[in-house]
Amino acid sequence: MSVVTALVRSSYLVDAVYADASHAYGLTPQQGKLLCVLMPQPYGMRELGEMLGLAKSSLTGLVDRTAQRGLVRREADPSDGRAVRVALTAQGARLAEEFYDEACRRIDELPSGLSAQERDQLAALLARVVQDSKVPEVFLDPQP
Numbered sequence: 034m035s036v037v038t039a040l041v042r043s044s045y046l047v048d049a050v051y052a053d054a055s056h057a058y059g060l061t062p063q064q065g066k067l068l069c070v071l072m073p074q075p076y077g078m079r080e081l082g083e084m085l086g087l088a089k090s091s092l093t094g095l096v097d098r099t100a101q102r103g104l105v106r107r108e109a110d111p112s113d114g115r116a117v118r119v120a121l122t123a124q125g126a127r128l129a130e131e132f133y134d135e136a137c138r139r140i141d142e143l144p145s146g147l148s149a150q151e152r153d154q155l156a157a158l159l160a161r162v163v164q165d166s167k168v169p170e171v172f173l174d175p176q177p
Contacts, residue, residue: 047140048146054136058128064099064134068121068129070171073121077110084169104128 034042048062063085070076082092086089096119099105104125110116121129128148144152 035062047142050143051136051138054132054139057135060128060132063095064102064104065081066171067099067119068104068125069136070116070134071105071125072129072133073109075118077116077118081119084171099125102175108158141175158176 048112051065052062055062058065061067066085067081070081076084078089078096081087081096082089084096085092087095096105096107103122105119106122107117108120110118141143144155147155
């Protein structure tokens with residue numbers, strides 16, 4: 034299998050597992066990604082759009098739907114009175130942590146047929162690809 038085929042197929046595999054975990058928590062995959070992105074801190078709408086790869090109108094709809102569920106809120110940006118940023122609510126933070134833990138558990142099972150050394154090698158190689166491509170930190174490293 035070529036690198037291209039392996040990367041594309043693995044991306045579909047991870048997306049499918051992530052979507053399944055999202056649905057188990059009553060979330061859309063996009064809502065799951067939004068909650069995970071917001072776990073470390075609130076972000077402005079422009080930053081969120083860039084991180085999630087969404088146009089302004091799509092992001093606004095996603096934030097609106099997630100806010101209606103009580104999982105996120107808009108708040109004033111302390112550095113710019115005209116701007117807003119999006120933050121997790123207490124309910125959203127609890128759900129984000131539960132969902133994140135479950136998504137990590139499920140994704141961690143994907144390379145279960147590899148030895149510990151092979152898993153470390155896979156992680157190191159993928160980390161280089163991600164770092165070289167300057168991928169935004171949309172998903173944190175799970176804590177041991």
